[in-house]
Amino acid sequence: MQDITKRQEIRLARWAQEVQQSTIQQLLAVATQPGILSFALGLPAAELFPVQAYAQAVEQLLLDHNQALQYGMPELSLKRHIVALMEQRGVRCHENQVFLTMGAQQAMSLLARLLLDLNGTVIVEEIVYSGILQAVEALQPALLTVPTHPESGMDVDAVEALLKGGQRPAFIYAISDGHNPLGISMSLEKRRHLVELARRYHVPILEDDAYGHLYYDDQPIPSMRSLDEEWVFYLGSFSKILAPALRTGWMIVPEHLISALSALKEGSDINTANLSQRSIAAYLDTGHLAGHVQTLRQAYRARRDVMVRAVQTYFPRDVRFSLPRSGMFLWVELPGKPDMEELLRIAIQREQVAFVPGHAFEVQGSCHAAHCMRLNFSNCGLEDIERGIARLGQILPA
Template identity: 45%
Template structure:
């Protein structure tokens, strides 16, 4: 039967994310691998109240229904904090950001066509691309400053026009950088000039830890940027709620593609989220979330400095959930990972998992998540990691 499957499935593999979920289920492990929000920060009691109110009010939440206009109005207000003015007719609800990316790729990409992305990028995007077997156009990127915009322009000038460009401008996964305002403006300008759509993946845009928040790329270009947002990292991933912002004619096409996928986003979770958001409790929740994650980020940075010192270097993320750590090129972090799971029981993602093509920068780097564990586990986990690295050095 396996031989009868589509050709692209013959070479596909389980994602590293799936393997990591199984691997780190035991209590003996400390996981810095998956980009999980912290369950203690979920507004469970408030969501329970909202769920009770929604279900007692009427039975409609348990039925098929059109997208909740009430939720779209709340997203419209949220997007103003990202510098984006949009109408509710430009908001398309999805089952999380991952589905949003998937739907946009299906809408934009013909099999075998080109896609423009950074040399190191989110594995979930690469998974979405697999059935299309695209030609990858990659550009350089830097853990501190992000995507090389000048190189993007050179590619657009000289090569086959890509079907789309994929960018994670805030709290980049995995590199953790936040793109400057100037680079965002330039990317928006290039998208319009060369008529290449940008998929702006922004799950961490509301998790900014500095006083200055940089507007979304979408705020600089309404037509050629498709914004993808999510409640998974800022409310609760179990709700499976996200959204796309695009022009109305694109929304119409997206609705056709989505209907063939899952008919509609879960009515119940839409209404629970809308009920919660309209109570103005979300602002306090988000403020608390930022404070808590900033504290955990700082705790991990302090431990890296104390335990690893000059053995490596790392980013100081101004948003998101990750720290990108670079070691000397003599260290192969895939080998480091294999030894770590058997000896130190601390898990992380080797940088090579995120590399579109073999990359020297990625092969000696790792991605660490700081949101999931408390301070004690962060300290213990970095202590274990430090022992491992020093053995290899």
């Protein structure tokens, strides 16, 4: 009889032999343990989820529509709501340019499959959201990295140099607002410059705007998609403004790409969870979203401010950071060459506080973020933020 406890010799695809969970996924188990004050993950504040209004919308939907649980086409009424939502990002678009996805992550993955050849090239920043690297991984691209500045973001001149030098990547990945992990927003000048390059060299920009609606100034900067509708492919998400468990996001792309994207998506999940789409549309019909996002902005702005003051009070004087204008993250640069893995271990075991070490966002081989930490400010209340930062301050090298 075969010993089923013995590991079978299953041959994995070559690229998959190297695949590992991201540091962030590994931290999820630790950071969500009871008693841990977590500044680690990009979690929205659970106590602010619009539970009642959403529950009512879902109940009504299920009672009124006998097809609500059925397979179906992408929800047109949700696309219409998205068109309206995009106006707040300065974007004028049409339902036919909206493609619904399982979150912004799936949008990245589908666009990678649509645009990127095996062993092709893409441009990313040296310090980047690890999800984009996972999205392109199976296609084993050469990653053309450009420097990224903790205060001003992507070095667009470096992008220009690559393109001028003859590189023609499948796309440029950029986060214009609430950069994950740096927390910065690109200036309007940089956005214009990048868009101009995309047009001139015919290289699309994947504009990841997962945090674009969470801005803390009176006037948000318009998204890059508002500057060009042909070369900027916009990625949006309900994860941060409504709830990540709904796994619903969207892209805005030129209409002629929609049928190819539909074919790719069908092969992976047939259709985005229709119940999520329909229930989000039903919730949006109630008109509650605008007030809800306003509540989130106020709450997160207050949390950001408390975190910044606490860092100024409890961290060594020569740490560096800049004030995030949007999003959920504060990026802190520590002086010297601290051992961040060791710091994290002590932070969790002794102080019960979690953060993400900067190296989790480095493109392989680089050490640009080895002395940095990413702190999330959306997921803890004001007192916990103060307490957690004070505890972290105790273990940082002076």
